[in-house]
Amino acid sequence: MSVAELKKDAERRMQKAVETLKEELTKIRTGRAHTGILDHVMVEYYGTMVPIPQVANVTLLDARTLGVQPWEKSMMSKVEKAIRESDLGLNPANMGEIIRVPMPPLTEERRRELTKVVRHEGEQARVAVRNVRRDINQALKELQKKKEITEDELRRAEEEVQKLTDRFVKVIDETIEKKEAELMQI
Structure with missing residues (x-):
């Protein structure tokens, strides 16, 4: 692999x-409703487990309420049960044609717990980025050992990989800050 290919791989x-x-x-829910919250809730559909958006139309009824409208009447109770039994702490209400899913307001304690979860996810992402940096730097050192690149090229490439790492860590930090602000908003 060339230095350019390694840098492209690192960025990817x-x-x-x-x-x-x-x-x-x-997946971490704030007090506000958003349609993506049910993307990971699975429901049985003809013997196969599928995400709710594959068997129903998920819409926003208002800022704190989702509307879930299964495409088949027979799926109403299964979708409702899947939402209720999910780990999201939601209590859906069957309104005949549509299932209303109100978002309960978050308690202060729950917000703090979720903030810790957000920070943990952020740290995992930072570690993943640093692992990529380590792998690429090792590959660069191998190239230098094989005399495919000079010491100066190695140093320059390592600096570029470090800049790339810093850029992505900054994006991760900004993403975490934004999510924390969203969580603490009442």
Whole structure:
């Protein structure tokens, strides 16, 4: 692998770490309703477990209420049960045509717990980015050992990888701050 390929690989892997973090943070619920909150709730559909958005239309009825409308009438009770039994602490109400899912307000204690979870997810993302940096730096040192690059090229490449690492860690920190502010908002 060339130095350019290694840097491109590092950037791709670091970007993936940030995307994974953002995906994990969408699972952490704030007081506000958003349609993505049910993306990970699974429901049985003809013997297969699928996410709710694959069997129902999920919409925002208002800032604190989701509307879930299964495409098949027979799925109403299964979807309602899946939402109730999920670890999201939601209590859906069947209104005949649509299932209303009100978002309960978060207590101060729960907000603090969720903030800790957010920080933990952020730290995992930072570790993932640093691991990528370590792997790429090792690969660069191997290239230098094989005399494919000079010592100066190695140092320059390591500095560029460090700048890339710093950039992604900054993005992670900003993402964490934004989520924490969202959680602490009443």
